[in-house]
Amino acid sequence: MTQTPTQIRIVFPKKVRNFDSVIKQSLNSIDVLKKIDHIIFDMRTLIFLTPSALCPLTAYIHFIKRKFPNKKVTILAPRDFDLQNYLSRMNFFKLLDVDFREVNRCTKNQSFIELTHITKESARGIGFEKNFSDMLEDRLNCNHNFLSSLGFIVGELINNIIDHSESECGGFMCAQMYPAKDILEICFSDFGIGIPASLKNSLALENFDSNEDCEQIDYSLNFGVTSGSGTNKSNTGQGLYFLTKLIKENKGRMKIFSNNGMILINKNEHKFESLKSPWIGTTIMFELNLNNPISNSFLDLPKDANVDYYIDF
């Protein structure tokens, strides 16, 4: 008996503002994906897409192309010229090997950081951090404390993808500044094992008695919680802790989606939600208020941290 090839068309609405919409549009079950031969991402009517939606969408399509190389993946680009150009300048087409002729690209006065594919190989490059730091400084009009703290956190989130996510194809990040609103939006997304699974694989949850993914994600925000799994056993478990501190001090907003759970931190409030359509890996998105500069550099925090000093230099 021959099987008829199955095709599925994912039609995007006009505006995709957040990750929740992407998740609803996606097929996040590997078992379902296995049964489909041709996936069409129909973005033709799309006119607006935020970085918080673009980043996981890119990670999702990249994951499918990498995990199932024999499947046909078609991306029907938006008809809207401005969005086409934006997606192109964000490297969306280039990273997903979609043939697209860009009209122009001017990096001067650019208020975003293009989608960046984070892999072990790219992280080993001598200039990677410097280039990234220069991009943050050139393109995001923030003060020194803000930039150094942000660089510190971006570095630790990249480390989390490389060291803990166990993602076969790395992860993605991008950022966008909205000068009219004085907001900076940053998103990281990977298709690894997810925070709850990573913690479960280690002893990190030994003294934690909840099986709820969202509560485990919340627990991972505490100081020093690390899975110590993956390739690097020297992590100190501070990336999410410092990010949470930054969000609270800045009165910003953060959402983490991982496995079956979602946590939203808005100012000081933590809200949990169980996801109906689970996300295989982890997506972290946050918004910072550029008009609310933080008072101290986060690089000063170690001085205040309550650590026993066994060795001094």
Place this chain on the structure above:
Amino acid sequence: MNFRMDSYGTIFWLTEKALLVKSELQNLLSNHDIVTVDFENITQITPSCAAMMFSPLVESLGISEFKRRIIFDNIDKEVLSIIRYAVNSRIKFLKDSGKQIKK
């Protein structure tokens, strides 16, 4: 023996690069009694990076041998503070997990 950190870049955020530095330091220590790590031009380091570079050396050499054989030179106050903090956090983590660290 002098080792210039800036041969690997001036900003250290990522543990993948820290792994390379750690390996080079281990090599140098296997051939030289004293290694001076020159931090000139190094402006930023993350705790994960600092822990990756130096904690395994503290674990293998012990605290006093590490202090005798590895000398930090031209180090920025903030960078030193992060290294001190990250290495001690790691030692605490190991001690809490029941591992003994040589004094």
